[in-house]
Amino acid sequence: MPKQKTHKGTKKRFRLTAKGKVKHRRSGTSHLQVRVSSKRKRNLRGTGVLAKSDTANIAEALASNSY
Numbered sequence: 247m248p249k250q251k252t253h254k255g256t257k258k259r260f261r262l263t264a265k266g267k268v269k270h271r272r273s274g275t276s277h278l279q280v281r282v283s284s285k286r287k288r289n290l291r292g293t294g295v296l297a298k299s300d301t302a303n304i305a306e307a308l309a310s311n312s313y
Contacts (some may be wrong), residue, residue: 268296
């Protein structure tokens with residue numbers, strides 16, 4: 247049985263924590279920030295944690311290769 251390959255697009259966007267949670271960069275932070283309120287920009291800083299229901303799919307796509 248061949249090994250499962252890592253999904254490279256997923257590897258670039260997500261990271262597994264030690265406890266198995268999935269961290270991700272928040273959307274809407276790349277450009278066009280002029281129209282966004284200061285409160286919204288402040289709350290988009292840092293990384294977010296993915297919903298628990300999506301964690302299994304991302305972990306499978308990463309195939310134990312999260313940086």
